Amino acid sequence: MPLFQVRLAFFLAFFAGLLQTGFSELVAGKPENTPQSEKSSRPDPKSLSKHVFTLAAPEMEGRGTPAGKQKAVDYLIEQFESLGLAPLFPDGQFIQEIPGPRAAGGRPTVVGRNLGAWLPGADPVLREEFVIISAHYDHLGIRDGQIYHGADDNAGSVAMMLETARIFAEAQNRPRRSLVFLSCDLEENLLWGSRWFVAHPPWPLAQVKLFVTAELIGRTLGDLPLPAVFVMGGEHSPGLRQLVDDAPCSSKLQVRHLGADLVGTRSDYGPFRGERVPFLFFSGGEHRDYHRPTDTAEKLDYDRVAHITEVVCGVCRTVADVDQPPRWNDAPEHTLDEVRTLEEITGLLLKLDDRARLAGKGRLSDSQRFTVSNVHQRTRQMLERKELDPAERPWLVRAAQLLLLTVF
Ligand SMILES: [Zn+2]
Structure with missing residues (x-):
């Protein structure tokens, strides 16, 4: 989440603020074993954990320095390639460069790099329509000599995206619509990466039937014993909340709908919402390590990340297959x-x-x-x-x- 919005009206942030005063001892979540045979088709907590420990390792330098970001970029592209995904951007590129102001002499500069890959849909017509699963990979880097690892913000959600990509890439039945795996840069800088993507998409945004993104999914709100994931955005697309509720979901996870307006613009869905693309934002909410050097990989609950990944996969599968995908509605429906x-x-x-x-x-x-x-x-x-x-x-x-x- 970008720093500049920390003070906006985020109801949950208020509670997290309260919780910084206490309740820290109440951390939920017991490990749950996944049978070996089911690992290939279901989200695997071990794979998720491996991604997070890699992306939040000290050598990634908080994914905010040039060297650290380069390592994150290399890792993500390696994952896309190993899954056999196609590059999303023109000329066979996994990278979309984000230009900065021109340097002396008019020389162009690059300030960031969005990363994207896609899995073409099985239907020759509907493959021109897209479901995007997204998670920003950048974080705060090194400040005052301290590495901000950004494990929950947002390596956990990047892991969710990669595991979703693996499950669909290995699935027997490919969805009818195409799936896009998009990891934006510069989210922590005024959502600049997703803004650039939306201004320069590889295809008209009307072809995007759903944009899903996530933040802070590896822990609970203020580390409260509340095994909930908050899902925002469904209020703008009739029937979308029902699709979320109908998705396969562990009994250990509770899906809780909130209006996105309650939380302000907290993540990369902002620019897509501005273009009236149906969206869902999954988040556990803030906790005491949010935007601190102490947001580290061992504090995440990987069974929880797996359960959330399962819901994301279910929703994306349905939207990628149904005859009538969600439609945008300007007037939000609150319940x-x-x-x-x-x-x-x-x-x-x-x-x-x-x-x-x-x-x-x-x-x-x-x-x-x-x-x-x-x-x-x-x-x-x-x-x-x-x-x-x-x-x-x-x-x-x-x-x-x-x-x-x-x-x-
Ligand atoms: Zn974030």
């Missing part, structure tokens, strides 16, 4: 799902704080507790009424902004 999500999170925060207070060490300050209680009560009332009053929705967003200001 009680997001109210339920906020009620659940605030309820959990209060419960944990109650427990901590009983032990004589409250986790929330009195004012934080007041605010959390307030949101909890009001979302409960909304749920009891069993209907969403559209006039109340701005309250959700405003409350988020107020809370953010109160906490930071």
Whole structure:
């Protein structure tokens, strides 16, 4: 996620901010064994872990220095090639260069490189339509002599993308539409990589039927014992949320829908949303190591990443095969799902704080507790009424902004 938006109205960030004050001991997730025979067709936690440990290794220098980025680029291209994927860009290139300002004497410069590969669809007509699975590979590099490894932001999601690519590349039945695996650069710089891609796509963007991206999927919100992944964007495409809910999903993962407007523009879906491309954004939310040198590979829960990858694969498979793919709708459709999500999170925060207070060490300050209680009560009332009053929705967003200001 780009630094510049950290202070925008991100409701979840508020909670993560609260959680930086505590709850750190509550890390969920037990390893789950995947039978050997199923590894080829299902997301494999070991492969996911290998990608993350490689991309977040010290020699990658936080994927923000020229040398570190070069190693990440080499690794990703090697993966694309080993899967037999086709280069996405003209002249057989896996790389789309992002030009910078001209240097002295008019010499062109390159400031970043998007990476892309694709798997042509099986249907001779529908192969001209695309489902994009994306995760930015850049991170913050080295600052004040410290490496910002960016394991959860965003090596975990790059691993998800690579594992999705492997599963489709090895699948017996290729989807009817084409799948694109896109890893943008410069996400941490005002989403510049995805902005460049959207301004210079290899084909008209109307041919993109779904754009999926992910951030911070290897851990839970504030490391809370809440095995949820938040999915945003479904509100803009009728039926898309149902497709997500119908995708195969482990009982150990809960899919929770939120409106993307609650979180601001947090990732590479922003430029695609601007072009009215149906999108989904998967995220676990922030935690205390977000944008810190301590965001390291051993802290991710790879079974969790595998479960999320399974959902992504399921949704992409369906959208790549159905007769009627999702369509963009300017007017978002909001449901009680997001109210339920906020009620659940605030309820959990209060419960944990109650427990901590009983032990004589409250986790929330009195004012934080007041605010959390307030949101909890009001979302409960909304749920009891069993209907969403559209006039109340701005309250959700405003409350988020107020809370953010109160906490930071
Ligand atoms: Zn990020």
